[in-house]
Amino acid sequence: MKAAVLHEFKKPLALEHVPEPKPGPGEVLIKVEACGVCHSDLHVADGDWPQFARITKIPLILGHEIAGRVAALGDAVHGLSIGDRVGVPWIYWTCGECESCREGNENLCSKQQITGVTVDGGYAEFVKAPASHTEKIPSELSSIEAAPIFCAGVTVYRALSQSKISAGQRLAVFGAGGLGQFAIQIGVSIGAQVTAVDISEEKLATASVLGAFRTLNASATNVVKEFRSTGGAHVAIVTSAAKAAYDTAFGCLRSHGTLLVVGLPSENICFPPIMMAAGEVHIQASAVGTRKDLREVLAMAAAGTLRCHVATGPLAQVNEVLEELRQGKIAGRVVLTPQ
Ligand SMILES: [Zn+2]
Ligand SMILES: [Zn+2]
Numbered sequence: 368m369k370a371a372v373l374h375e376f377k378k379p380l381a382l383e384h385v386p387e388p389k390p391g392p393g394e395v396l397i398k399v400e401a402c403g404v405c406h407s408d409l410h411v412a413d414g415d416w417p418q419f420a421r422i423t424k425i426p427l428i429l430g431h432e433i434a435g436r437v438a439a440l441g442d443a444v445h446g447l448s449i450g451d452r453v454g455v456p457w458i459y460w461t462c463g464e465c466e467s468c469r470e471g472n473e474n475l476c477s478k479q480q481i482t483g484v485t486v487d488g489g490y491a492e493f494v495k496a497p498a499s500h501t502e503k504i505p506s507e508l509s510s511i512e513a514a515p516i517f518c519a520g521v522t523v524y525r526a527l528s529q530s531k532i533s534a535g536q537r538l539a540v541f542g543a544g545g546l547g548q549f550a551i552q553i554g555v556s557i558g559a560q561v562t563a564v565d566i567s568e569e570k571l572a573t574a575s576v577l578g579a580f581r582t583l584n585a586s587a588t589n590v591v592k593e594f595r596s597t598g599g600a601h602v603a604i605v606t607s608a609a610k611a612a613y614d615t616a617f618g619c620l621r622s623h624g625t626l627l628v629v630g631l632p633s634e635n636i637c638f639p640p641i642m643m644a645a646g647e648v649h650i651q652a653s654a655v656g657t658r659k660d661l662r663e664v665l666a667m668a669a670a671g672t673l674r675c676h677v678a679t680g681p682l683a684q685v686n687e688v689l690e691e692l693r694q695g696k697i698a699g700r701v702v703l704t705p706q
Pocket of ligand 2: 461462463464465466467468469473475476477478479
């Protein structure tokens with residue numbers, strides 16, 4: 368089968384023919400119809416997150432926003448048939464036995480396998496995955512629409528669920544790209560008053576179309592002052608990987624506000640303790656989501672509440688797409704198709 372393979376960090380992926388995976392017991396073989404390109408893929412390919420570089424399988428097929436069709440079943444697979452449409456998320460497998468799994472936080476499983484990091488992912492014609500950790504795709508969604516939900520969508524959904532933001536509250540979304548677009552739509556559907564902050568007028572225009580109450584261009588506006596004069600944000604979600612976005616977002620919180628850590632800069636982020644105490648602010652981090660989160664966010668998308676603005680490209684263009692993402696030239700999400 369065709370695949371884009373990482374042989375060495377910081378080098379372009381090699382487009383080559385590799386053997387088709389064989390599903391073992393409990394696994395399914397999936398014919399990939401769409402695979403989203405996530406910002407994390409850049410970090411995995413560059414090896415610049417040391418925590419991931421240590422566990423990255425080399426050679427590796429990247430890609431963890433996979434949507435496709437079951438093409439073959441391993442032994443002892445229940446509940447899936449050949450032809451079913453399923454997706455594979457970042458979390459490829461969890462043990463079900465560790466403390467986190469037993470507490471319902473399988474996204475924090477200490478033994479988890481990660482799609483496109485510790486095992487091969489979806490930048491290929493086929494991928495195999497444990498049937499138990501795939502999720503059926505609702506018929507209302509195309510594979511191209513569904514793919515980004517398997518990382519970007521579920522990540523933002525879990526973060527906002529944990530913040531317990533409610534109708535009428537002010538939500539600040541920092542970064543109006545792939546994840547930010549989901550955050551805006553989820554916020555709007557909850558009834559929150561959403562402000563989108565970005566430095567790209569193109570992304571802010573999309574934010575308005577998606578229902579943002581107000582947009583602020585951080586390169587032209589004093590964002591902290593704008594928020595302070597309107598009462599501050601109950602919740603600020605940072606989907607951008609820029610440290611500067613965190614500094615600004617922290618300043619925009621009202622008392623008892625919550626800063627949601629979703630975008631992951633390589634540098635440390637830090638805040639003045641006196642300001643943290645003065646506002647009794649909450650800082651809440653979030654890591655992708657559980658299978659329950661995934662089912663819930665897929666249902667929202669099937670109901671029409673969530674749409675991801677995607678561009679598509681053939682798998683053969685993966686290196687060009689990664690380079691554009693690196694340069695910040697991609698406004699929404701790019702989904703690759705192997706055909
Ligand atoms: Zn991702
Ligand atoms: Zn576990």
